[in-house]
Amino acid sequence: MASTINVNNIAEATSGSGVQIPGHVIQCVRTYVASSSVIQTTATSFTASGITASITPKASGNLILIDCTLPMVDCVSDTIWMKMYQLIAGGSYAVMAGAQDYQMGIQSASRWDPAVFGGSYTATSTSQLTYQPYFRSSGGGNVKIVHDSSSYSLTLTEIAQ
16 A cells, blocks of 8 residues: 655754755756857867856765756867866866866867766765866867857756765
């Protein structure tokens, strides 16, 4: 026999701690620009894109999903390499673990190809986390992580554990 629980409200037992059900979304933060100006570089070292999103986890141990969509990457003159960087509690940006050479990349002679990143991080505290894609040109040619008038998004989702 199935049981039914009928409630009008669920309240937290300790004020400020929130109600967390494992596997459920706690919060979602999204940076979205519908029509951006170009974001480009000729640098051969990883360069900040300026595309950022921040989230403050509600609990240590919760899973943070990081999803970035760049619909129109332009690397007609060189190969573009991209990595997702993370800033924890106002420290300094560092590449997310496991990146190796790159997490996203498109060979030269490609125009307006999409690039996506899907990653995760387990929060080790309730300090603010900020994410930003960094990118570079393989050989010094002009590469665009965001083509003029195209969109981009960076979404952070906290999942209770």
